[in-house]
Amino acid sequence: MAILSLAFKSLLNRKLTFFITLFSIAISVTLLLGVQTLKTETNSSFMKSISGTDLIIGSRGASSQLLLSSVFHIGNTPNTIQYNTYKKISQSPAVEWAVPISMGDSHKGYTVMATDLSFYDYFSFANKQHLKVDKGAIDDDMFAVVIGSEVAKKLNYNIGDQVIVTHGGGEIEGHHHDNIPFYISAILAPSFTAIDQTLIISLEAMEAMHTDNHGHFGALPGEQILPSDNHQAHSDHDEHEHHDEAIHEEHADHDEHEHHDAAAHADHDAHAHHGHQDTQEQRVARLLKIKPEKINAIFVGLTSPQAILSMQSYVNNYQAEPLSAIIPAVALQELWQFFSLAEVALNIVTVFVVLVGLLGMLSIILMSLNERRREMAILRSVGARPGHIFGLIIGEAGFVCFAGILLGVALLYLLLFTLQAPLASYYGFYLDINMLTSNDWFILAIIQLSALVIAFIPGWLIYKYSLSDGMSIKF
Amino acid sequence: MININNLRFAWQKEPIINIDALSIEQGQHLFIEGSSGSGKSTLLNLLGGVITPQSGEVEILGQSLNQMSSSQKDSFRANHIGFIFQQFNLIPYLSVLENITLPCTFSIDRKQKALSRSGSLQKEAIRLLSALGINDPALIKRSVNELSVGQQQRVAAARAMLGSPDIIIADEPTSALDNDHRQVFIKILFEECEKENITLIFVSHDATLKHHFSHHINLQELNQVSIKEAL
Structure with a gap:
């Protein structure tokens, strides 16, 4: 103990080199732990993208593609599945709930996802959290759109604003569905998942935009002026025999009801408070009550976890059309493996940074040895053993490294607390600040141990010096 | 008290110490005169048990250093011998008190x-x-750095005397002092060693100090190696 206190006092006597060494170790520790934290936080934020969903069903294809498009809204699946399939699957006894998802459109670069209201009831992320509404209310109106927090913030949107959806993913090439404007009914609270960068519309509205003439109901080829009233629109429709089956059926339905105008008006009145006038196409679409025909994916919750594998094999062998079902947790894990190479590279770099920090400490201790041979001779004369002198050096290195680790950890938390808010608001990345993990402790122990092992080099040198110098002071 | 017999020490095959016999009595104040290169620091290291001779015997207080392990020699030195050196005797980062109580x-x-x-x-x-x-x-x-050289040497002497060791070995303790301080320092050192019944071995190249001591030895005469070298 006495030797450690001597080592400590000796260090304080060399404040400048001590603090430089301390900071170089602290910074390398901060960097190493920071990378570890970033890694686990990225991983956990990635894994938190979806929870509570037992299976995601899409058309047959690569599981990662289905996961990327349905959960992360990255890329799109050109392959679709029949809405009827969704209905059949949702009626399957093992299925507790099933939510249809349809993609393909965008708004100013943000993904537009079509689903139905059950999405808000069943979709969950992180720790089985459901989406929360920040402003407004979720509206079952066909042309209501619910937008993610990021969309609202970046585009400065508010409740009631009008949104035009673009066909396809790009802002430039896509076809604007400007004849079917949406109004914003709700803005979601941040979930730090892809939903934050998403606009959610109804499946019916999506279908309305994507009927074979891109939703231009009632517009004859070559027609310049759109008919101004529904009645005419319908007579126009009568002449179009090439419409979809579904629309046709609905249409036929409507023909039988002579009071449809009144219904349309009632419908319209009901939404007058939005301050929007439905366009011609919207009015028609409302009347036709178009049902979606094709969707991209189904999120499925099962009655029991035991049913997952049998349900998955049932879906994979589905007769009516080629389907595949993925287990989100498993698929996420598989996808994460892709990043492992970058992870390894980052690890190697940070390990070298720590090594450089420790080598800096080594060189500073080595440089101090010569001027300290006098100190060692005095200690020898009052009865210190060569082992004490050795311990002095080891203790010094151990103390510098320990203080460096403490400072490094303090710096890390300072950095995390400083960066937490900006990361969340500018990058939509929620940094969860946790205690050091057992892995972190292990790394710190390794660093401390390496410092002690490295100190054996100057320790051994000074041991040799003190044996040969004895008490004689050599300059 | 201290007996040396046929002591031989060589450093890298170069003989440095060759002393047939030397005996120092308890309470004696011995002046060893030796210029630099006469092997005096080697002799002091041998007396302190810091280095081991190739042959011969050093016996202190009836105990043979040769028969001790190196860590036993270190504790023996700590328990029985106090050292005062020429200059910069003190550990710069310790206070005066911490320096004195270091033993x-x-x-x-x-x-x-x-x-x-x-x-x-x-x-x-x-x-x-x-x-x-x-x-x-x-x-x-x-802090010891605030002291004058004279004060530093007295602090070093206090450290050597703390806990009444049996022997004090002083290696050129006065060479950094001016003449007045030198006389005062030697006088005080003598008084204290007498009071505590401490054997004092005082090594210096300065023959003018010789008259203070009851006994004196010329190391160049004693050490047969250095005579050869001097020739």
């Missing part, structure tokens, strides 16, 4: 002797300093 870190014997004498190490340090002519008790908390 207690390595010798429980001396710590207990100091405690039984004054009750606390601090009181004993103040007592020794005032005996050596430093009467300012506030000084012990100060």
Whole structure:
């Protein structure tokens, strides 16, 4: 103990080199732990993208593609599945709930996802959290759109604003569905998942935009002026025999009801408070009550976890059309493996940074040895053993490294607390600040141990010096 | 007290010490005259048990250093011998008090002797300093770098005396002092060693100090190696 206190006092006597060494170790520790934290936080934020969903069903294809498009809204699946399939699957006894998802459109670069209201009831992320509404209310109106927090913030949107959806993913090439404007009914609270960068519309509205003439109901080829009233629109429709089956059926339905105008008006009145006038196409679409025909994916919750594998094999062998079902947790894990190479590279770099920090400490201790041979001779004369002198050096290195680790950890938390808010608001990345993990402790122990092992080099040198110098002071 | 027989020491096959016999009595004040290169620091290291001779025997207080392990020699040195060097005797990052009580870190014997004498190490340090002519008790908390060279040498002497060792070995302790301080320092050192019945071995190249001592030896005459070298 006495030797450690001597080592400590000796260090304080060399404040400048001590603090430089301390900071170089602290910074390398901060960097190493920071990378570890970033890694686990990225991983956990990635894994938190979806929870509570037992299976995601899409058309047959690569599981990662289905996961990327349905959960992360990255890329799109050109392959679709029949809405009827969704209905059949949702009626399957093992299925507790099933939510249809349809993609393909965008708004100013943000993904537009079509689903139905059950999405808000069943979709969950992180720790089985459901989406929360920040402003407004979720509206079952066909042309209501619910937008993610990021969309609202970046585009400065508010409740009631009008949104035009673009066909396809790009802002430039896509076809604007400007004849079917949406109004914003709700803005979601941040979930730090892809939903934050998403606009959610109804499946019916999506279908309305994507009927074979891109939703231009009632517009004859070559027609310049759109008919101004529904009645005419319908007579126009009568002449179009090439419409979809579904629309046709609905249409036929409507023909039988002579009071449809009144219904349309009632419908319209009901939404007058939005301050929007439905366009011609919207009015028609409302009347036709178009049902979606094709969707991209189904999120499925099962009655029991035991049913997952049998349900998955049932879906994979589905007769009516080629389907595949993925287990989100498993698929996420598989996808994460892709990043492992970058992870390894980052690890190697940070390990070298720590090594450089420790080598800096080594060189500073080595440089101090010569001027300290006098100190060692005095200690020898009052009865210190060569082992004490050795311990002095080891203790010094151990103390510098320990203080460096403490400072490094303090710096890390300072950095995390400083960066937490900006990361969340500018990058939509929620940094969860946790205690050091057992892995972190292990790394710190390794660093401390390496410092002690490295100190054996100057320790051994000074041991040799003190044996040969004895008490004689050599300059 | 101290007996040396047929002591031979060589460093890298170069003989440095070759002393047939030397005997020092208890309480003796011995002056060893030796210029640099005469092997005096080697002799002191041999007496302190820091280095081991190739042959011959060093016996101190009836115990043969040759038969001790190196760590036993280290504790023996800590318990029985106090050293004073030429200059820069003190550890710069320790206070005056910490420097004086440094031997207690390595010798429980001396710590207990100091405690039984004054009750606390601090009181004993103040007592020794005032005996050596430093009467300012506030000084012990100060950094040793603030002291004059004369004060530093007295602090070193106080450290060597703390806990009443049997022997004090002083290696050119006065060479950094001017003449007046030198006389005063030697006088005080003598008085204290006499009071405590400490054997004093004083090594210097300065023959003018010889007259203070009851016994003196010329190392160049004693050490047959250095005679050859001198020739």
